Amino acid sequence: MATNEEALAALNAVMGPDGRTPLPQSGALSGLSIHDDKIYLSLSVSPDQAKASEPMRLAAEQALKALPGVTAAFVALTAERPPQPKPSQPLTSHGDAPAQGPGLDHVKQIVAIASGKGGVGKSTTAANLAVALAALGQKVGLLDADVFGPSLPMLFGVSGKPNLASDGHLLEPFVKYGVKLISIGFLVPDDAAVVWRGPLVMTAIRQLLRDVAWGDLDVLVVDMPPGTGDVQLTMAQNASLAGAVIVSTPQDMALIDARRAIAMFNQVKTPVLGLFENMSYFLCPHCGGRTEIFAHGGAKAEAEKHNVRFLGAAPLDLKIRETSDAGAPVVASAPDSAQARPYFELARAVQDELNKGKRRAPVFSAV
Structure with missing residues (x-):
């Protein structure tokens, strides 16, 4: 050392x-x-x-x-920055999207998977979405931007440290199930706590974005941490986001935070592609019966309220949990199953929304 x-x-x-x-x-x-x-x-x-x-x-x-x-x-x-403006002041465009950096030169579109709160299954959704997009013929990367709680290594059953690419500067992402993967979890020991202040977090996110040899990608899926803090703003300011998918569970407590996530992306002028409802219902593994434990349809109603697309619903299901813990997302390990179907529907909906836009978001800051 x-x-x-x-x-x-x-x-x-x-x-x-x-x-x-x-x-x-x-x-x-x-x-x-x-x-x-x-x-x-x-x-x-x-x-x-x-x-x-x-x-x-x-x-x-x-x-x-x-x-x-x-x-x-x-x-x-x-x-040291001058005093910040009041929240009521308008947002003004500063022109074109930021320079992508060498690692992102050939990435066509970047999609953030976000939630207002933790525990709603955002990382599981991001992993299955990425694998589904790859299965549909897209060139896909997945960036785990949750610096404090990285879950990508477990979700894909990948460990170890990435090698340097041939240029000697960029990191070579791991590849599994047709998806290129990078996470701070590959660089920090499993039992080590990441105790960083905001500037180090923001620098780490910028490096994970720009200093990775992503190569030619149709879509880079970014698994965001919960909330509306430093990482979300860093991502909006340093990457040209084509859009964001908001993940929520049906109950009101989660939907309140989903509204905040929508408001945050609206504020930084990133298109919200839609809402996806996770843990929407429980499928009994014995009889196949359906029980709506956390109520049902809350995300769909919220999507209609905010005039964004409802992207579908996934069940609270033992098979999804088991495959995720085993490092084999259900879309990869059981692509023809009822549990995988919602993620393929999500992937097709995201493709559809991205094809409508075909643009990168500008960078906005308060003036």
Whole structure:
């Protein structure tokens, strides 16, 4: 494992914001930590230096990655910002979508799978949607953007650390069931808690987006964490989202948070492709009887209320849970089953909505 002294010595070769002073003596370092074979660095500059300091951040990242035994380096760049506007102020377009970065150059459309709260089956939905899209002939990638609770490694039964691509800079995603996969879970031990502040989280998300050799993809599915916080805003600001799918369960408690998720995507001008109702009903494994445990139809009514498409409903079913825990999503392990059918219907609906738009979302910020 690299030491703090070795990291600082490597950073001496990187010039600070003024272009002359070595980074460790420049006053821009605001945090350095090392965990196993990964290094986390925070840099802080003044607002007028922020745009010009991106090469410095990249140089620091490369210097740390070059240290023996270091498998990943996360360098966050922050700048003190002027007072933020009141929420009531309008959103204004800042023009075209952001630069995608080398890893996303050949990704046609990016779709976020989101929810207002946790525990609604969003990750299971994202995994089965990705596999279903691949089965329908699409070139698909799946990014697990839930930094604090990554579930993609378990859902696909994949472990280990990704290799570097042939260019020596980008990460090579794993591939299973025809889907290219990347997750922070491949870079952090299973029993390690990710205790990061916002800047490191945002940097990690940007790197997982841009520093992966995704290659030619028709759709990149992004499994978002629950809520409407840093990761959602980072994704909206750093990737040209073609749309978002909101996942909810039928009960009012979940639907309240689904409304917040819709409002958040509306605020950042990302099209909401529709609502998908998970755990919509229970199918008895013995008699096949149907019981609506959490009520039924709440997501459909909410979709109609917000004038967005209802994308279908999946049951609360033992087979879906078992296949997910076994690393074989039901769409891959039992594609002809009644449990897989809702996910294929979801995939076709998402394709239909994407074909209607055929565009990337612009980046919006408050002024």
